[in-house]
Each structure stands twice: as structure tokens, then as C-alpha cells.
Amino acid sequence: MDVLALPEDAPAVMAAAARELEQRGVDLIVSNQCHKAWADALRRSGFLEGPSNFIFAAATKLAALSSAFDEFHINRGDGDGPIHL
Numbered sequence: 001m002d003v004l005a006l007p008e009d010a011p012a013v014m015a016a017a018a019r020e021l022e023q024r025g026v027d028l029i030v031s032n033q034c035h036k037a038w039a040d041a042l043r044r045s046g047f048l049e050g051p052s053n054f055i056f057a058a059a060t061k062l063a064a065l066s067s068a069f070d071e072f073h074i075n076r077g078d079g080d081g082p083i084h085l
Helices: 005-024 036-044 062-064
Strands: none
Touching: 005 036
16 A cells, blocks of 8 residues: 555554455455554554565665755655565
8 A cells, every 4th residue: 555644644544454455355465664653553453574675775875865864764666566575
């Protein structure tokens, strides 16, 4: 799911999404979230954390630019689809 909500709304959004998918009878729910609020919301909704094969490595210029911010958020969404979960 695309997380199009504020981090403070993460627990309610994640619980509602999980409940809806469970009611539809899905066999497996997978979510790749790296923002702390969303990861915490997943855990609070009963999700388990698994291993990751994802690493973030910033180019020198990007690393220099990012140091100007107190925090920033990057999602994994590179378009691979359901491979390498």
C-alpha cells in the first residue's frame, strides 16, 4: 500500500488496512516500510519483522545535500514488484 497519510495516523491506517485485507481472506500481507512511525504501526498491528536484502548507499553529492536536513524519508519503491521480498 502507498502510505499517503501522516506518520501520527500510522497506527490507525495500518490497523484498518490489515483488517480490510484479513476480511478479504488474503493469505499473506507484506509491507516494506522504513519510516519509524510506520514500522512501529506494523508491529502494533501484529506484523513480524523479517530480514531485508535492501541497502541504501548515497552518492557523495547526495550525502552532502542530505546533511542539510535534520531528517528525511526514502521509500524502497523502485518498481521491482513482488520479487525479492
